[in-house]
Amino acid sequence: MVSMKNVSPDFSKLVASDEWSFSDESRANTSTLTHSYHRYPAKFIPQLVDKLIQQYTVEGDLVVDPFGGCGTTLVESKLNGRRGIGFDINPIAKLITQTKITPVDPEILEKSHQQFLDAYENIDFKETITHNDRLHYWFDDETLGKLDRIYGAISSITSSDAKRFYLCAFSHNLKNSSRWLMKSIKPTIDKNKKISDPFLSINRHLKQMIRKNELFYETLNQAGNINNISKVYQADSTKKWPVEDGTIDLIVTSPPYVTSYEYADLHQLSLLWFGSDSSQFKSWHNKFTKEFIDFRRDFIGTSSKPKKIGDLNSEIAEKIVGDLMQINKSLARDVANYFIDMKKVFNRMYKGLKDGGTAGVIIGNTALKGVNITNAEVAVEQMLKAGFETVDFIKRDISSKVIAPWRDSSTGKFTGLKNPNRHRVYEYEYVIIMRKPI
Ligand SMILES: C[S@@+](CC[C@H](N)C(=O)[O-])C[C@H]1O[C@@H](n2cnc3c(N)ncnc32)[C@H](O)[C@@H]1O
Known part of the structure; x- marks a missing residue:
């Protein structure tokens, strides 16, 4: 020291x-509560963030992370009864974070799970999404068909918080269901990969997420922190911030490195999938179908x-x-x-x-x-x-x-x-x- x-x-x-x-x-x-919802490169361990928050703030203070990533700082701020604002240039980061900071009433989630399963069984599925060509490089046709069906079933969920929860699970699961070499930090094909059934693997992950949501919900309720303000934006930290000047008590952040992780490339499966769906992800559509190269350049490093x-x-x-x-x-x-x-x-x-x-x-x-x-x-x-x-x-x-x-x-x-x-x-x-x- x-x-x-x-x-x-x-x-x-x-x-x-x-x-x-x-x-x-x-x-x-290190993967307790909602922290394990979605993999994310170079994420914080929550204990480090928790220690900084406890040492440098008091209850009700405002904590901000301008390179928010998958939302570790916001989750820890909420657990500690602090207000939190996080932002990141990556819209996937926003989707993951929003899911991780939103405890869903377990009863609503149970109802939504039934909606999801019923829709998956009974859906008279006709493909409504035209996939970006690059997705055909990562997925075989049979898997793409199964994923379309899962995605269609998610669309039938009526609660918006629950639907986001399922989309987060879907996004996490895309890599598992693709030819992507799992441990690689560069987009690489795994020629020997045995791809498991996407419905089975998303359900496995969902089961874990549902259990963790329940724990998160109870923990926040017991501490009286369930309604604590926690906001996440998609924003460029080199430009105007979505936070008023002179209001932040603590910034906890970990910047990207230079020529290290290419975050846009690493999240391309989710970006391309959601970006192809102009009905649900209007604001993403053009970015990922037409402007991927420009979008990539906004990332620092x-x-x-x-x-x-x-x-x-x-x-x-x-x-x-x-x-x-x-x-x-x-x-x-x-x-x-x-x-x-x-x-x-x-x-x-x-x-x-x-x-x-x-x-x-x-x-x-x-x-x-x-x-x-x-x-x-x-x-x-x-x-x-x-x-x-x-x-x-x-x-x-x-x-x-x-x-x-x-x-x-x-x-x-x-x-x-x-x-x-x-x-x-x-x-x-x-x-x-x-x-x-x-
Ligand atoms: C080291 S990661 C942060 C991980 C985070 N601490 C967590 O626990 O998930 C760096 C983040 O910076 C983001 N980033 C890169 N360029 C950015 C920019 N111009 N504005 C905001 N965020 C940016 C990346 O998308 C990435 O999520």
């Missing part, structure tokens, strides 16, 4: 904190964006981009774009916070083409320039949690254990805690 006013710490000297690493937490604990112009607000970032420029100009441009975007987000965070409000940014360092991309150091520099003052810097061990810890040393791409040219990434991450001065 380091606490020096307005000075960036020497990150190499920080020692991993047991208290913040949660290395002994079981999978059951993605590659192949047009070059942005702007000061990086960080000498460390300038040096990183300069070093990369010698090796690979296009990669250097991607990294510069990333730092420009992150600078904008830190400035927005500062505006959004109340005087005295706290920001907890969870971020890790990486390396590309042998150049260390010291995101944490850059973040501190950019945050100090935005006006923040330092509170605390914590190093946490995440070695046991990371799914894909290896990158190829020359290409910088994710790789496997068999590659002799691999190096480890994401062994640790940092919790940067800073404050808007009073």
